[in-house]
Amino acid sequence: MTQELTSPSPAPQAAGPDRGPQxxxxxxxxxxxxxxxxxxxxxxxxxxxxxxxxxxxxxxxxxxxxxxxxxxxxxxxxxxxxxxxxxxxxxxxxxxxxxxxxxxxxxxxxxxxxxxxxxxxxSDRHPWFQDPELARQRYVFRPGKGGQGELPPNDWESVFGGPAWTRTDRGDWYLHLFAPEQPDLDWExxxxxxxxxxxxxxxxxxxxxxxxxxxxxxxxxxxxxxxxxxxxxxxxxxxxxxxxxxxxxxxxxxxxxxxxxxxxxxxxxxxxxxxxxxxxxxxxxxxxxxxxxxxxxxxxxxxxxxxxxxxxxxxxxxxxxxxxxxxxxxxxxxxxxxxxxxxxxxxxxxxxxxxxxxxxxxxxxxxxxxxxxxxxxxxxxxxxxxxxxxxxxxxxxxxxxxxxxxxxxxxxxxxxxxxxxxxxxxxxxxxxxxxxxxxxxxxxxxxxxxxxxxxxxxxxxxxxxxxxxxxxRRRLPGLGDGEMSWRPAPEGVLAFARPGMLCTVNTLGRDTELPLPGEPLLSSAPVAVDGGSATVPGDSCTWWAI
Missing domain, CATH: 3.20.20.80 (Glycosidases)
Known part of the structure; x- marks a missing residue:
């Protein structure tokens, strides 16, 4: 049975911080x-x-x-x-x-x-499906194939495995693209x-x-x-x-x-x-x-x-x-x-x-x-x-x-x-x-x-x-929605710029040396900086201020 609140919920409020109307x-x-x-x-x-x-x-x-x-x-x-x-x-x-x-x-x-x-x-326990007549008006039911309707209406399979159809006591079949307990609604x-x-x-x-x-x-x-x-x-x-x-x-x-x-x-x-x-x-x-x-x-x-x-x-x-x-x-x-x-x-x-x-x-x-x-x-x-x-x-x-x-x-x-x-x-x-x-x-x-x-x-x-x-991400204006552009990088490394920052991703399983892009902001693993170059560990990502 549908439940009721004993008192009204607080009115929805704007969630923050406000990062714009959308x-x-x-x-x-x-x-x-x-x-x-x-x-x-x-x-x-x-x-x-x-x-x-x-x-x-x-x-x-x-x-x-x-x-x-x-x-x-x-x-x-x-x-x-x-x-x-x-x-x-x-x-x-x-x-x-x-x-x-x-x-x-x-x-x-x-x-x-x-x-x-x-x-x-x-659910097959939904009131609509529990009523045999209502079920056939609001779910996907079809007659079976074969001489006695003993075969499913088509060859569709459930995402969970097995046929996507189950036969009822009346002899017809209902569609369930997931479990048999999840009959598909008829959106027509x-x-x-x-x-x-x-x-x-x-x-x-x-x-x-x-x-x-x-x-x-x-x-x-x-x-x-x-x-x-x-x-x-x-x-x-x-x-x-x-x-x-x-x-x-x-x-x-x-x-x-x-x-x-x-x-x-x-x-x-x-x-x-x-x-x-x-x-x-x-x-x-x-x-x-x-x-x-x-x-x-x-x-x-x-x-x-x-x-x-x-x-x-x-x-x-x-x-x-x-x-x-x-x-x-x-x-x-x-x-x-x-x-x-x-x-x-x-x-x-x-x-x-x-x-x-x-x-x-x-x-x-x-x-x-x-x-x-x-x-x-x-x-x-x-x-x-x-x-x-x-x-x-x-x-x-x-x-x-x-x-x-x-x-x-x-x-x-x-x-x-x-x-x-x-x-x-x-x-x-x-x-x-x-x-x-x-x-x-x-x-x-x-x-x-x-x-x-x-x-x-x-x-x-x-x-x-x-x-x-x-x-x-909240504090830097260049993150979130907006533009990005790819930058040159060695094989196996991604580098792209966002306004005010650069992201480098080393997908290789070994350390890689890069020209120093800027000041490290955050890295998934320790980065070594030596003069004008930086050594980024394998399987790591670093954000740089530029």
Whole structure:
């Protein structure tokens, strides 16, 4: 049942510092995976009150906004991305009052709040799907093939493995591009459009500053639901247009949502989680009358190679500039192997990649725990895993793919639990201050060295590197949104200028000598300066004042 607040949430306030009217163009946005951030009630699962209590940490880290993963009422078949009631908070995470209190507390601290919305599918426990007649009006149902309708309507596969169709007791089939517990909505039905507009207004009225739109490339399916003709279809996501993803019709939906967002004060934003086969197609999601941002998964999927990085940076900036949008940069999230592990070079390479990302024009997304240098947890026992892909036969085992088709080289064979282990806050033993009742996934024994308490005040720690980098990014006018230009550099090294500063990135595994660019501002590893030259360590990034 939809919950109600016992008292109104504080009105939304402008988050600060004020970096101009289009705050989102260069914002640093921190992703909170709610169940793994902080546990306030001792049940081993993170919750909204835990997030609210830790908001001062995020303010002091220096981020501009917080993105919260789904906390709605849900059977939790897919970590909350199977929503049964979009206007209620799941008791695992608290109450609607807790959500309102969190939003108000964040605004008081100068932080904006972005929440997930899941429009491609609902839970099979959603009231619409529980009513057999209503389900067939608002979800994708089709008769089966074969003499008795015993075969699926087409050859589409679930992203999580296995067929994308499940047969009902009535003999027809429903589409689920993810788990069977996540039936796909039929966006040809006006009632679906009306309901999601109402859901958005509900949360905007409560004060949220925007939405991260899950599977923003879904919703619209090709007419006739044509066969693809071969298997292993999840490998094609992000490399070619598929009849169930990145169809042109999704853009009409996003334009409607943009008009809705523009009707609210304070520049509320829409962020697309969109897998597109090219950066140019991704840019279509952020045209002036569509969404504000789209995750740049091409950058996330690029290896630690100077030439490849330069190519994807250039292509990203060119594509977004063509539609007047900012580029977003992201290295980790709740669906991919953490970049400390994924990039293959450990903490040194991860720290360097972070400084590179924060020096680029546009907006940056951080995933909780990356500021601590957390690695992927690769040795979780099978009996604690909760990723639906694992339970559907390990389809992605060994292929380096995450459950959304994204690169997850090394780490846990693409299973997403390894990047979702709860954060270490303090103490010498699990749960490291996460809560007083254990943690829903086991934390490694050595994580006391990576905790917030252990790293705070240590100038060599990854946490203090992030804090310093974010403080400089706020203070230096040349960082954030704006221009950049490449500078000559040796093979394996990137060098680019922003107004007033230069960034150098050594992707080689060895020290490299460079002409001294200027005064070092910040480096991911110690830099040696000798007269007119500087020696930059392998797998490092340095910001220079010029």
């Amino acid at each position: 705050w989102w163009r260069d914002a640093v946005i921190y992703q909170v995976y709610v169940r793994s951030f902080a546990d306030s009630d001792g049940d081993g699962i993170g919750d909204l009150r835990g997030v609210r209590e830790r908001l001062p940490y995020l303010r002091d880290l220096g981020v501009d906004a917080v993105w919260l993963t789904p906390f709605y009422a849900s059977p939790q078949a897919d970590g909350g991305y199977d929503v049964a009631d979009y206007r209620a908070v799941d008791p695992l995470f608290g109450s609607l009052q807790d959500a309102g209190d969190l939003i108000g507390a964040a605004h008081e601290l100068g932080l904006r709040v972005i929440v997930d919305i899941v429009p491609n599918h609902t 039905r006006p009632e679906v459009h009306e309901e999601f507009a109402a859901i958005m207004r509900f949360w905007l009225d409560l004060g949220v500053d925007g939405f991260r739109i899950d599977v923003a490339h879904g919703m619209v399916k090709a007419a006739g639901l044509p066969d693809i003709g071969h298997g292993e279809q999840a490998r094609l996501i992000g490399s070619q247009v598929l009849p169930f993803f990145d169809q042109d019709g999704v853009h009409a939906i996003h334009r409607t949502w943009r008009r809705l967002l523009d009707g609210y004060p304070g520049e509320r934003i829409g962020v697309a989680e969109a897998w597109a086969p090219s950066i140019e197609r991704l840019a279509l999601y952020v045209r002036p009358d569509e969404l504000h941002q789209a995750f740049n998964f091409q950058f996330l999927n690029t290896g630690w190679d100077a030439g490849a990085l330069r190519q994807v940076i250039d292509a990203s900036l060119t594509a977004t500039a063509s539609v007047g949008a900012p580029t977003t940069w992201v290295l980790s999230n709740h669906d991919v192997v953490r970049h400390t592990t994924r990039l293959g070079g450990g903490l040194d390479r991860a720290r360097a990649a972070t400084l590179l990302m924060l020096a680029l024009p546009g907006s940056a997304y951080l995933y909780q725990g990356e500021e601590l240098g957390l690695p992927e947890v690769t040795d979780l026992p099978d009996d604690v895993r909760q990723d639906p892909a694992f339970f559907r036969g390990g389809r992605f085992a060994g292929d380096g793919q995450g459950a959304d088709g994204c690169s997850g080289a090394s780490g846990q064979d693409g299973f997403r639990d390894g990047c979702r282990v709860p954060l270490p806050w303090s103490g010498e033993a699990p749960p490291y201050g996460f809560g007083h009742g254990g943690s829903w996934l086991p934390q490694p024994a050595g994580w006391h060295r990576l905790s917030v308490a252990a790293q705070t005040g240590d100038p060599s720690s990854t946490l203090e590197l992030y804090r310093t980098a974010l403080e400089l």
